[in-house]
Amino acid sequence: MPQPPTSAPQNFDEYCAQKAAPAGSSVYYALRQAPLARQPFLTALFALRRELEETVKDTSDPTVGRTKLAWWQKETAALAAGQPSHPVSHALVKHCVDIEAEAPTLRTLVAGFEMDLDQARYLDFPNLARYIERVGGAFAVAVARATARDTRHAEAWAPALGNALMLAQFVQELGNDARHGRIYLPIDELQRYGVTAAEIVNRKYSPAFSELMRFQTTRAREALQAALAAIPAAERPTQRTLRAQSAMALALLDEIERDNFQVLHQRIALTPIRKLWIAWRAARRR
Structure with missing residues (x-):
């Protein structure tokens, strides 16, 4: 222990x-x-x-x-x-x-x-969602309640934000997670795009992999944008930490896409000064 x-x-x-x-x-x-x-x-x-x-x-x-x-x-x-x-x-x-x-x-x-x-693999997205909701959604609720004006209603909007942050994390950490024996991209989605788990573990890039990751990145980006828009107007000023996290995640997704999803052999990250600027600006945006 x-x-x-x-x-x-x-x-x-x-x-x-x-x-x-x-x-x-x-x-x-x-x-x-x-x-x-x-x-x-x-x-x-x-x-x-x-x-x-x-x-x-x-x-x-x-x-x-x-x-x-x-x-x-x-x-x-x-x-x-x-x-x-x-x-x-x-x-x-x-x-x-x-x-x-x-x-x-x-x-x-x-x-x-x-x-x-x-479980190190998930057959489809509904199965993966149960994991995301516990690790991402529940955590976001706790973070949201820490500063919320109305803690009773945080469970109505915060889980979606935590879930979306998890989706973005899966994109960034795909190579690192695979080295730890876990691939959080659903099996049926890999099959749809013609990418195997072995190719991910062996860091094999291909046009099919790029298309798979474009789908993953788009889903994470759209989920983040929708979750941010769903934060109640009265709570937007109170949720600076989650909003800053989300803004940095969105910027990182853009960076990963610009780098053609080269996430299997490296961990793409923003520079500290860029993180500072993005977080500060996002937290103060109304």
């Missing part, structure tokens, strides 16, 4: 910042757009997600991964009871207004990552 680092209470926030948002990362610039008072809680949320990602992606033995995720499920129950043991959990309890109410969403997030240990 995860072994929490030895850390004095005042270092919990520092631990979360180093885990979730190293300087120059997209998360770093997205978090800096949030109200100062809410940044520590949001940082802890992103740190939790990063802990879970590392558990499933850096663990070669599924049995060990399940043991670690079971520990995190118990930890979410413990933090809801005010008895955290991990630095991330301490930070969540410290900065969340109502951690007991937030715990079910965190448990959904853990359960979503558990799917990574049971």
